[in-house]
Amino acid sequence: MNAIRYYSCAVLALCFQLSCSLAPHELTFLIISQNFSFSAKLANELKNNILHQLRIEAFLNNNEIDLVQQPKIILSHETFNSIGSWAITPILASSIEYIDNIILSSRNLNAAATEATASARKANALPVNVTATAPPPEASQTKWLILCEDQSIVDLKALINNLQNEDYTKKKFLGYGLRDAEATIIHHFAFFENPSWFLYPLFRAGVAISIPLLKILAERVRSEKNVSDFFIDASHELSLFAWNKGKGHQLTEAPYFCLDRKSSKTSRSSTLVRQGNDGEGNGCAIYSRSHDDSITQSHLYSPDTATGTTKSSFTPVDVTINQIFFAIKTWSKNHEDRVPVIQRTWAKEVKHIRYYSDVADPNIPTISTNIENTEHGHCAKTLVILQRVWEEIIANKQLKPIKYVVLSDDDTLFGVSTLLGYLKRFNANADVYLGERYGYQLLSRNGFNYITGGGGIVFSLSVIEKLVQNCRCPSSSSPDDMIIALCLQRIGIEPIHSSRFHQARPIDYPEEVLLYNKPISFHKFWQIDPYYVYEHWLRQSDTNVVEANKYKVGHGNEYYCSKNQNELCHRNIYDGNN
Template structure:
């Protein structure tokens, strides 16, 4: 009986002992977890720098000012020390041609804002819920060098991404939806990029993909998709309470479209494409042009074409483009012409949308408009240019400037690049519009295209140009809400 009692006591004491040990371990683990959580510093608005990738054209400056107004209204009453910093690139770095690629910004941001914790990049038309930014960033320890944004992925290998081959889960950010890089990551990018790596990036075509690719390849950093960085406000329907978004897919706030008689269309072609490409233009978007001419290396009265006296070249069409502009500039009947579009014979474009867009760009100063590419701009020098396939648009002042002062190194020099160099050398902007596209619809992320109404695409290769045009003209301009209309005014 006594031995049984002793055994029971030993059992009870053992249970109590291990219970106490277990409680101690639980308390230790809980304390460790609490210590870990408390080690992640609270993110404050004053820890954040917001960088708007803005442009110098008056229209884009106004858009950037609207962003500033929207931003500042949310901070009313906050002391200066408690506010986030806001930078507009066209104001802070007016001479930096490659600011839109992010790379040249890393070093100056690391130097100027080394005491901050987060850098957020966006575009002029992005909108933000500024007060909620800290709560989103708080979920990511900036010491771990996070890279956050709306994740875009490619459906297939594409020319605009240099046919880069990455795993299906490789994602790159949508700048219009905003993206966030921790300050430690900005500092590391600055160190890595000042070692001469920038000189290896000759062409900047799609900066959002090129940034993600560089971080993946060189710093082993992946984009972490965050649903609060939204494509459009309708993303809220997907259980994401947006902290940043793109409010409208196309500008409808600039007034009525320009008239058909204010736009002259010049189509670049050559004899070998008279029978296949030219008919596509004539049967689709060419029918919507009141003033249009086809410029070729031979005269063909059935089209008709204009023989410029410039031989066709396999690569680069500087001589042809210069001759087109000279031809138009000396036409007396076009002396009051407001706008010129130069397009390839395999460009596919919605002229109605273009005329609406051009109402935003009325200016007495030269305007060179389209999809911007860059040469050597990621390294902090070089120049931007408007890539030709998506369409190059010139206002009257730009036509006159080119006609009077522009020359080509050779007939087969790349016209778009040489024009870009020409405008840059004169301190004039090559103005980017995200609605022009150098490639086919299939070359872009479907999610990227879903937040805009495109004006143009390029190439007939492996696609039906009639179907592409049909999709272009099917898009309807959005109606502004009363809140948006008030903001635009």
């Protein structure tokens, strides 16, 4: 009897082990990417690297792998026609047949696999240990949807080893948890009294959604009509939707989704812990690339996991400060309080800057638009500004080097050196329309994306010319940033998103995200010291200002302000009144 019990327990244990095992083809990766060259290259390199890891693992174990045994890897910019694919819920709003085909279905039929194998071998692109033999259909169903970004790094072995310990039959929502320190406008002031309890994922660190939960979310998106018109932060909005006012499922922190390669977050607290790779594939499974803009840094290269070498994927294009024209929107009421902040801080780092206002003020000086200020929208004023900018660039020979125009508000702060470094990845001769992307009515046929104006909008000259020629305002108070987007959409120009531009203040974002994603801009002077924001987050990259003002801590008689000192202290520093 004891022997029977022993063998029965052994069989049950084996069955449990087999049921908990996870194969690569049971994962579907959705890489959130954009249709411009730098993002597309990074996304394709990530896809190829994941597949390369699988081939290396098979080679080391002397195994053959089938095409149908590979994970399905979807690049959002290639697969989805929806302009709202970055927001995730518009993808889920697709028909159930579409979801089944793209995400949930078996990898490939035998015929398709055979055809793909033949084509790949003909192109010498398929290793000899990859075959086209299909596994049983029931073995190739997706168990997990993995969300990540083009800037993510994936350790496939670590991901599988960690996820096989999770129950994929349950409704699971796993990731690296972020929290709001205080209620913020970008999250519609959610949980105003205590926002810090609510978790939402950092997409770049990876998200795992079990298929039972995914199906429920997809059904709800298609049946419910109360989804917000505005899409701002996809990760927070997805978490709110999954939470479903307490009736759904909240994000669970998983320590194998990491901020960087060695930092993990425990599920019991928000403190970071160091987590090394143990050699068994149990360390950080997905983490973020470095934010360093140096062209020699690894985030611009494709790592080869077999040899440890790198190959260049990107040819930088140098951008100088002489090639950027800054156009600042202001009005007479702000001439004495907002404009001086800009002049004392980042404006010292630029060569071509103009201030456009409702009146001409020689003390700044400002250029009059002859447009009365409106309380909202500013569409007419903004289009006049772009017209004046274009005319001056064409007429003024000293502006011949200009490649980009940056349009911003009079309460926007920039890290100029960081902006210059970031622009190296773009082709200034192409249509560049860049900044922080928002979405409007993305679940409808009339939805669109736009670059929100507060964080600054970067245009290449070709886009400025097309706007001047093709864009008109429905009314003077129409929202300028949204009308610009609609005008450009009509002529086939879509916005390029960068999370380094910020529509709000630093306190409106999790600090750890800002630390790992070097900011280019912040917006709003409300309830903050703008001088401290510039010094702490932006000015450190502007070496000329650092040298000129000697803003250092504790060296001899050099004067400095602490975080707790008031704005007057910082203003005196920038005026040289120390």
